[in-house]
Amino acid sequence: MIENNHTILLVEDNEDDIFFMGRAFKKAQIEASLQTVVNGQEAMDYMSGTGNYSDRVEHPLPSLIFLDLKLPFVSGFEFLSWLREQPAHKDLPVVILTSSSEDRDRQKARELAAKDYLVKPPTPEMLLQAMQYLAQTELAVA
Amino acid sequence: MNSFLLSVSLAQHLSAVEPGGHLCLFYEKDPSEQMPALIPFIKDGLVRDEQFIYIADDQTADELSSRLEEGGINVGGESKRGRLKLWSRKEWRQPGELTSDTKAKQVRQFISEASSAGFQGVRFGVEMTWTLGPNIGAAQLEHWEATINTLFEETFPGRIVCQYNRSRLAPDILLAAIHTHPVLILGEEVYSNFFYQAPLILSNGNANGHSGLHNGLSEEKTSLARLDWMIAQLRMVRLAEKEREQLLRAHLALVERNRSEETALRLAAIVESSDDAIISKDLNGTITSWNCGAQRIFGYTPEEVIGKSITILIPPERHNEEPEIIGRIRQGKRIDHYETIRRRKDGSLVNISLSVSPIQNKNGQVIGVSKIARDITERIRAEEAVRKANDRISRYNEELEQRVDERTASLREAIAQMEEFSYSVSHDLRAPARAMKGYALTLLEDHGKNLDDEAKDYLERIIRGGARMDRLIEDVLTYSRMSRRQMQLQPVSLQRLLYDILQQFPEMQSPRAHINLIEPLPYVIAHEPSLAQVISNLLGNAVKFVPPGETPRVKVRAENGGERVRLWIEDNGIGIKPEQQRRLFGMFERLHTDKHYEGTGIGLAIVRKGIERMGGAAGVESDGISGSQFWIELPAAKHL
Numbered sequence: 001m002i003e004n005n006h007t008i009l010l011v012e013d014n015e016d017d018i019f020f021m022g023r024a025f026k027k028a029q030i031e032a033s034l035q036t037v038v039n040g041q042e043a044m045d046y047m048s049g050t051g052n053y054s055d056r057v058e059h060p061l062p063s064l065i066f067l068d069l070k071l072p073f074v075s076g077f078e079f080l081s082w083l084r085e086q087p088a089h090k091d092l093p094v095v096i097l098t099s100s101s102e103d104r105d106r107q108k109a110r111e112l113a114a115k116d117y118l119v120k121p122p123t124p125e126m127l128l129q130a131m132q133y134l135a136q137t138e139l140a141v142a
Numbered sequence: 143m144n145s146f147l148l149s150v151s152l153a154q155h156l157s158a159v160e161p162g163g164h165l166c167l168f169y170e171k172d173p174s175e176q177m178p179a180l181i182p183f184i185k186d187g188l189v190r191d192e193q194f195i196y197i198a199d200d201q202t203a204d205e206l207s208s209r210l211e212e213g214g215i216n217v218g219g220e221s222k223r224g225r226l227k228l229w230s231r232k233e234w235r236q237p238g239e240l241t242s243d244t245k246a247k248q249v250r251q252f253i254s255e256a257s258s259a260g261f262q263g264v265r266f267g268v269e270m271t272w273t274l275g276p277n278i279g280a281a282q283l284e285h286w287e288a289t290i291n292t293l294f295e296e297t298f299p300g301r302i303v304c305q306y307n308r309s310r311l312a313p314d315i316l317l318a319a320i321h322t323h324p325v326l327i328l329g330e331e332v333y334s335n336f337f338y339q340a341p342l343i344l345s346n347g348n349a350n351g352h353s354g355l356h357n358g359l360s361e362e363k364t365s366l367a368r369l370d371w372m373i374a375q376l377r378m379v380r381l382a383e384k385e386r387e388q389l390l391r392a393h394l395a396l397v398e399r400n401r402s403e404e405t406a407l408r409l410a411a412i413v414e415s416s417d418d419a420i421i422s423k424d425l426n427g428t429i430t431s432w433n434c435g436a437q438r439i440f441g442y443t444p445e446e447v448i449g450k451s452i453t454i455l456i457p458p459e460r461h462n463e464e465p466e467i468i469g470r471i472r473q474g475k476r477i478d479h480y481e482t483i484r485r486r487k488d489g490s491l492v493n494i495s496l497s498v499s500p501i502q503n504k505n506g507q508v509i510g511v512s513k514i515a516r517d518i519t520e521r522i523r524a525e526e527a528v529r530k531a532n533d534r535i536s537r538y539n540e541e542l543e544q545r546v547d548e549r550t551a552s553l554r555e556a557i558a559q560m561e562e563f564s565y566s567v568s569h570d571l572r573a574p575a576r577a578m579k580g581y582a583l584t585l586l587e588d589h590g591k592n593l594d595d596e597a598k599d600y601l602e603r604i605i606r607g608g609a610r611m612d613r614l615i616e617d618v619l620t621y622s623r624m625s626r627r628q629m630q631l632q633p634v635s636l637q638r639l640l641y642d643i644l645q646q647f648p649e650m651q652s653p654r655a656h657i658n659l660i661e662p663l664p665y666v667i668a669h670e671p672s673l674a675q676v677i678s679n680l681l682g683n684a685v686k687f688v689p690p691g692e693t694p695r696v697k698v699r700a701e702n703g704g705e706r707v708r709l710w711i712e713d714n715g716i717g718i719k720p721e722q723q724r725r726l727f728g729m730f731e732r733l734h735t736d737k738h739y740e741g742t743g744i745g746l747a748i749v750r751k752g753i754e755r756m757g758g759a760a761g762v763e764s765d766g767i768s769g770s771q772f773w774i775e776l777p778a779a780k781h782l
Contacts, residue, residue: 014573016573016577016580016581017573017574019575019580020576020580023584099569099572099573099576122578
């Protein structure tokens with residue numbers, strides 16, 4: 001199980017999906033704090049610690065991001081390509097959540113080094129599996 | 143025999159003497175008179191490689207030689223070859239008494255000698271004056287000729303001409319000669335001898351028959367008078383024959399002339415009545431004939447053009463055509479359907495098609511030119527009109543094609559937009575479907591214990607509805623993807639693909655189902671993800687549509703048909719009635735209601751769309767009772 005106060009960032013605009021993600025988390029008994037932003041711009045602000053998210057105590061940097069692709073203003077992929085350009089975050093594990101299993105999205109996800117590609121709704125099993133990426137990174141860092 | 147003598151000349155007759163032929167030739171005085179008859183006789187024999195033996199009497203061998211040479215016979219050469227023997231009395235007359243027997247023997251000997259020497263036969267020319275001896279009488283002569291008649295029968299390889307000198311021989315001898323030869327040559331005429339007493343042959347050494355000097359004759363007593371009379375009779379008859387011959391010939395000629403006049407008249411009528419211009423000219427280009435058609439087309443009357451040059455009809459810029467035409471004609475060549483322009487009397491131009499041929503005389507020399515000119519103005523005009531019409535049609539075609547292209551482009555655009563729309567709508571429908579199912583589930587999970595069974599049942603229905611909706615949306619999206627996605631076609635291993643699919647779906651594995659792969663399964667050219675979808679759908683159906691309680695048994699095999707591979711998926715399920723097979727691959731077509739077998743009705747539409755886009759075909763065979771055999775066909779992958 002995961003300890004050490006990990007923060008997981010969920011980038012998702014649909015409130016139902018946010019609800020279900022939270023529920024799956026609870027069911028999977030993942031002890032990490034789940035932060036949510038509702039669009040790509042907010043995600044960028046969060047990661048760069050600007051605007052509402054300058055307080056790193058309130059909003060710690062995540063060790064895993066769940067990213068929905070269909071977002072208003074700045075799309076999921078746009079955020080992701082921005083993220084990969086940040087030296088501090090370029091290896092941050094990202095799991096893509098979407099209701100679309102389009103080929104081209106998968107291709108792009110691969111290109112931008114997303115760890116996995118999950119089709120909504122997420123089940124507890126899927127989340128637990130996703131947590132493995134975190135463990136790997138942990139080990140790597142250590 | 144009489145009729146053939148009518149038109150046959152002396153030379154022809156002498157050349158046509160048959161084997162065993164026996165002729166009698168009378169000449170007045172000079173041996174040279176024999177030559178017209180003798181020369182052809184001899185020549186014919188030499189040509190047939192027969193020997194010729196001449197028994198000379200009145201002329202010497204030298205005189206004879208030079209006469210034969212004059213007649214075109216190579217005396218020296220033929221003598222050397224042994225083909226020509228000129229004997230005098232001495233060689234002919236053997237010592238001893240002249241009897242028919244000895245003579246016959248002698249002749250037979252000559253024949254056999256000639257035969258041994260390789261000759262085809264023998265011809266004899268015998269001057270009878272003293273041949274038979276100095277004191278020959280009529281009776282003896284008859285006897286002799288009878289002997290000859292006996293010897294020289296039809297198949298005898300010998301022919302003989304007996305020559306009688308009228309001035310030297312006694313009349314009764316000559317009479318005897320006449321009686322004993324069916325054909326008499328007198329001078330240059332051949333007479334069918336009606337005084338001939340046939341047959342006069344030997345039997346028992348006695349001449350049978352007699353000279354019949356009394357038959358049908360007048361009262362002239364002396365032999366000479368009788369002879370003269372007979373010859374006169376022969377001549378008269380002959381003359382009459384000849385006159386008749388001449389008349390016949392004249393008549394024939396007249397008939398011929400009439401016929402050719404008739405023909406000529408008929409031809410003239412044809413020429414005149416023709417619509418085409420028929421013109422003849424000489425090799426200088428001067429017009430020599432001019433028909434009605436020519437007048438009609440060119441406007442000139444015959445009087446205006448005959449004697450003038452053909453160039454009056456030719457426009458100046460085409461004057462060079464005339465020498466070219468004449469040139470070809472001189473070589474004996476024709477010109478057919480040469481299209482050109484000529485000028486009428488009034489100066490206007492006319493399109494014509496020319497056919498030109500040489501006029502030859504009986505010796506084959508080209509003496510003039512015949513021209514047939516057809517007015518093709520109408521045809522040219524018609525061709526123009528057709529050409530214009532064709533051009534118009536091509537233009538319309540082009541316009542039409544352009545319009546079709548444009549419409550197709552806008553149609554394609556419309557379809558693309560619609561597909562885009564249905565895609566995004568379907569996609570967007572997933573979220574609320576998800577929400578519906580998700581919250582119902584949450585409610586059930588979190589508050590189920592507070593709910594009665596009815597409430598729980600309702601919630602379960604909501605969940606099922608949501609799930610179903612999601613499946614439908616997914617299928618529509620899959621179908622839409624099949625229609626839209628770019629497909630890169632590559633060799634795909636059916637074997638590996640089948641293994642992967644079977645691994646993925648538990649409902650396709652034992653013990654829930656028995657799927658038997660008949661290996662090896664070949665490679666095909668396809669788009670792998672789409673093919674995976676297609677086969678999954680078919681296998682999914684195969685295991686789903688079984689009678690309740692029955693374990694699905696599916697056989698998967700491949701048929702290699704050279705260019706194409708057909709994959710069969712054969713199940714033991716409920717089958718598909720033949721009348722329903724038609725609708726099977728349509729969109730949203732379901733043959734069974736929800737209660738028994740669930741499905742969206744899109745699965746097979748996805749199969750059909752996917753396979754079609756990969757350039758293949760799909761189908762089903764089923765009797766409606768004992769299972770179905772679905773098949774898909776794709777191009778085979780070569781070199782593998």
